Amino acid sequence: MPELLILIALLVVVAGTAAFVVTTRRRRGPELEPPPERGIAPTTEVPDTVPPELVEEVEAEAATEAPPTLGAPPRLRDRLGKARSALGGYLGGILGRSGIDEETWEDLEEALLRADVGVATTTTMLDHLRERVAAEGITEPADLLVALKEELVAQVGAYDTSMRLEADEGRVPVWLIVGVNGAGKTTTIGKLSARQAAEGRSVLVAAGDTFRAAAAEQLETWAERTGADYVRGAEGGDPSSVIFDGIQRAKSRSHDLVLADTAGRLHSKVNLMEELSKVRRVADREPGQVVETLLVIDATTGQNGLAQAKQFAEAAEVTGVVLTKLDGSARGGIVVSIQAELGIPVKLAGVGETVEDLIDFDATEFVEALFADD
Amino acid sequence: MFDALSDRFDGIFKRLKGKGRLGDADIDEVLREIRVALLEADVNVRVARNMVGRIRERCTAEELSKSLTPAQQVVKIVHEELIETLGGETMKITYASKPPTVVLMAGLQGAGKTTATGKLARWFKQQGRNPLLVGADLQRPAAVDQLRTLAGQIDVPVFSEPTDPVEVAAAGLAEARRLGRDVVIVDTAGRLGIDAEMMDQVRRISDAVEPHYTFLVVDAMTGQDAVNVAESFHETLELDGVILSKLDSDARGGAALSVKEVVGKPIAFASTGEKLEDFDQFHPDRLAGRILGMGDMLTLIEKAEEAYETDQAEAAAAKLLEGQFTLDDFLEQMQQLKKMGPLQNLMGMLPGMPKEMKDAEIDDREIARVEAIIKSMTPEERAKPELVDGSRRTRIANGSGTQPNQVAQLLKQFKEVQSVMKRMGGGMGMPGVPGRSKKGKKGKKGKKGGRVTPKGPATPRFDPDDPLGLGQLEDLQLPGRGPKLN
Ligand SMILES: Nc1nc2c(ncn2[C@@H]2O[C@H](COP(=O)(O)OP(=O)(O)OP(=O)(O)O)[C@@H](O)[C@H]2O)c(=O)[nH]1
Ligand SMILES: Nc1nc2c(ncn2[C@@H]2O[C@H](COP(=O)(O)OP(=O)(O)O)[C@@H](O)[C@H]2O)c(=O)[nH]1
Ligand SMILES: [Mg+2]
Ligand SMILES: [Mg+2]
Numbered sequence: 117m118p119e120l121l122i123l124i125a126l127l128v129v130v131a132g133t134a135a136f137v138v139t140t141r142r143r144r145g146p147e148l149e150p151p152p153e154r155g156i157a158p159t160t161e162v163p164d165t166v167p168p169e170l171v172e173e174v175e176a177e178a179a180t181e182a183p184p185t186l187g188a189p190p191r192l193r194d195r196l197g198k199a200r201s202a203l204g205g206y207l208g209g210i211l212g213r214s215g216i217d218e219e220t221w222e223d224l225e226e227a228l229l230r231a232d233v234g235v236a237t238t239t240t241m242l243d244h245l246r247e248r249v250a251a252e253g254i255t256e257p258a259d260l261l262v263a264l265k266e267e268l269v270a271q272v273g274a275y276d277t278s279m280r281l282e283a284d285e286g287r288v289p290v291w292l293i294v295g296v297n298g299a300g301k302t303t304t305i306g307k308l309s310a311r312q313a314a315e316g317r318s319v320l321v322a323a324g325d326t327f328r329a330a331a332a333e334q335l336e337t338w339a340e341r342t343g344a345d346y347v348r349g350a351e352g353g354d355p356s357s358v359i360f361d362g363i364q365r366a367k368s369r370s371h372d373l374v375l376a377d378t379a380g381r382l383h384s385k386v387n388l389m390e391e392l393s394k395v396r397r398v399a400d401r402e403p404g405q406v407v408e409t410l411l412v413i414d415a416t417t418g419q420n421g422l423a424q425a426k427q428f429a430e431a432a433e434v435t436g437v438v439l440t441k442l443d444g445s446a447r448g449g450i451v452v453s454i455q456a457e458l459g460i461p462v463k464l465a466g467v468g469e470t471v472e473d474l475i476d477f478d479a480t481e482f483v484e485a486l487f488a489d490d
Numbered sequence: 491m492f493d494a495l496s497d498r499f500d501g502i503f504k505r506l507k508g509k510g511r512l513g514d515a516d517i518d519e520v521l522r523e524i525r526v527a528l529l530e531a532d533v534n535v536r537v538a539r540n541m542v543g544r545i546r547e548r549c550t551a552e553e554l555s556k557s558l559t560p561a562q563q564v565v566k567i568v569h570e571e572l573i574e575t576l577g578g579e580t581m582k583i584t585y586a587s588k589p590p591t592v593v594l595m596a597g598l599q600g601a602g603k604t605t606a607t608g609k610l611a612r613w614f615k616q617q618g619r620n621p622l623l624v625g626a627d628l629q630r631p632a633a634v635d636q637l638r639t640l641a642g643q644i645d646v647p648v649f650s651e652p653t654d655p656v657e658v659a660a661a662g663l664a665e666a667r668r669l670g671r672d673v674v675i676v677d678t679a680g681r682l683g684i685d686a687e688m689m690d691q692v693r694r695i696s697d698a699v700e701p702h703y704t705f706l707v708v709d710a711m712t713g714q715d716a717v718n719v720a721e722s723f724h725e726t727l728e729l730d731g732v733i734l735s736k737l738d739s740d741a742r743g744g745a746a747l748s749v750k751e752v753v754g755k756p757i758a759f760a761s762t763g764e765k766l767e768d769f770d771q772f773h774p775d776r777l778a779g780r781i782l783g784m785g786d787m788l789t790l791i792e793k794a795e796e797a798y799e800t801d802q803a804e805a806a807a808a809k810l811l812e813g814q815f816t817l818d819d820f821l822e823q824m825q826q827l828k829k830m831g832p833l834q835n836l837m838g839m840l841p842g843m844p845k846e847m848k849d850a851e852i853d854d855r856e857i858a859r860v861e862a863i864i865k866s867m868t869p870e871e872r873a874k875p876e877l878v879d880g881s882r883r884t885r886i887a888n889g890s891g892t893q894p895n896q897v898a899q900l901l902k903q904f905k906e907v908q909s910v911m912k913r914m915g916g917g918m919g920m921p922g923v924p925g926r927s928k929k930g931k932k933g934k935k936g937k938k939g940g941r942v943t944p945k946g947p948a949t950p951r952f953d954p955d956d957p958l959g960l961g962q963l964e965d966l967q968l969p970g971r972g973p974k975l976n
Contacts (some may be wrong), residue, residue, distance in 0.1 A: 298600025337631035418713025
């Protein structure tokens, strides 16, 4: 396979030259004090013992605030009520027609595309729907819409969305929260912590984001608000160590669950994804056991969400998706593609910025909201 | 995952070969592909429709030039249309005659406002200004701590107090006057465009400080919603520009096009990483190529920068081109390259890569095998592969879990690579030295230029003579374009 070698050689030449040209260019111009370097040397080795000096323990005053009591979780429909009224716009146009014609199909396509479902998944879905229309003799636009919604619900609702809480005998269950920058990981941990506390479990949150400015302080606030135990490390420290330390503390204090935060990272950054794999491996080592790895995806995300899910699943064995910011005008349709292509279930949805704003993902309501008018 | 727009055209234009002009049906088909490409890049459906309409007009109206193939002409039109929409020039920042110049940052939750505030401060500092940052996000936990930490890295003061965002903003402005700071940047809490109460709050902040520049920070990974966001913020705040964040992602960034189309104001800055120096003024041409999926040299460069010891990489490239490349070097470079991500992805970033090569399945096991074979050779053998005879071959094969003929094949191919590279190198001169500009040498495509990438990789400007960037590859004398590769 000479192509392979030639291609590699070519890449070496291009990359080498490019790197050179860029460095020369960058050397110009005044430089300010650089902030601490991000990322680890890409080692694959996991230290056997966690150096204790890396972890500076902070006692959370867990007792100062009573664990919050949560009311009934809000429903997606209520959240969207203000913003959207179901079935206006193009769907109204569809229903207004006397039959199913090309324009109907175009409107359906546009509705799905506008919800970020993506071209490929939209095309597959509509092709399948056309077959059904032919086979079942559907002629009414209203029936067509029902059929499409059924297809979508079948696609996004076909999964087990329960969250695992049990670990093996003697081990502490860990939920690892991962995702790109700004997706809503830390906030989701705050919400999860509140929810678990309300269900009577004692929770420890570990500030595995040692990179972003004041990320640990942000998590600490959530720990205080929700009465969770809290462990942080030094800024710029090793995230695996912080999380491992949290697990050990949770073990010694008999907490029921560890929620581990991680720094936001782009799925395309190889060394950061390697770091994440390591974090997961270390968290999964006794006495810890990673029983859920939740990928947080922002509902405003476009087609890039699919690549995110692929890479995070590969690096950290994602068990479920949390779709955040569904209280906005974005529909989060990319999860339809994620489920169709990767089969990762959406387990939870974020619908606001307070501890109460976390709901179990409901396929039917999600699909209704996909088509709601804004 | 995404096919470059030009790839999409391949099939269509093959059928059209020989026809000098595109018929209406041909144009329809081409436009459909353009629409799909735009949608996959997250350009809003509505915006894509308008854009396709404009492209259709130009495709039918414009005189077809004889020197370009239909494919090249269409890509050229699309590319020009994109650049026009994105705005051709970088935004000029001017300063208030009566300082301070006030900048207001707004956007959705998690878009990158606080980071961009720090980055902008650094940028102003580099322009010789003295910024003051105002932390008016009193909502998100530790938001002001975050801003203070960032500001500390660049030694810029921060003003905030736990009162009310509007009050903080007003007091911050007064503080800047008192301290004689000439730029004030106000960071605000993330908010949803449909949250009336919060939108009213940001309007009041704006009224209180009367900003000279109001920037909307938009995440490059945003999908269709970008239009709604831009509309609501523009309606409330009358934006002056947009800051595009997280452009270091592999998202195509079509959202920028949607936002630009709605707001009609330039994309002023682009943010390309988490560190404060990863920030610069925006270059529309750079994004146009990316949206189209025309080889993304910039991403390639950025990846190379991240993964490579640059001096060493440059040395390796030079050695390769001089034909003085040993199997050892090769192994090392291969490992460096792997750090940049899957080879298949990297391949897609090379501009104008022939489709057959882009689509060549690069099997990771194949790479692993190559590595295993090289690793099973002694240092001496790696330096002088001709030493490998029958018995050595068997030993190497055993050591690497391969067959002797696979070892032989690899060595033969390596020799081939050496000679191809050497030929290439001969035509290229010293690599790494940016070549002369292509401008003024129109019509000399295919000539061996003095560079790997035209005009330096930093800004691969669109060359109307070469819309697909094919000249770059011809410069490289890819074996696939000369003697048939196989
Ligand atoms: N990779 C990358 N990350 C970025 C970039 N800009 C910001 N970030 C990261 O994105 C996340 C969110 O950035 P912030 O600056 O906190 O965003 P914000 O809009 O202020 O967020 P809120 O105040 O929570 O609404 C952080 O983890 C940043 O480090 C960028 O250009 N590239
Ligand atoms: N409206 C809304 N905002 C959210 C939601 N989840 C998180 N956020 C906000 O999004 C921003 C980024 O969240 P954060 O948890 O810091 O993200 P991280 O960087 O992934 O840890 C914060 O301003 C949060 O308040 C949600 O479901 N709805
Ligand atoms: Mg966080
Ligand atoms: Mg902020």
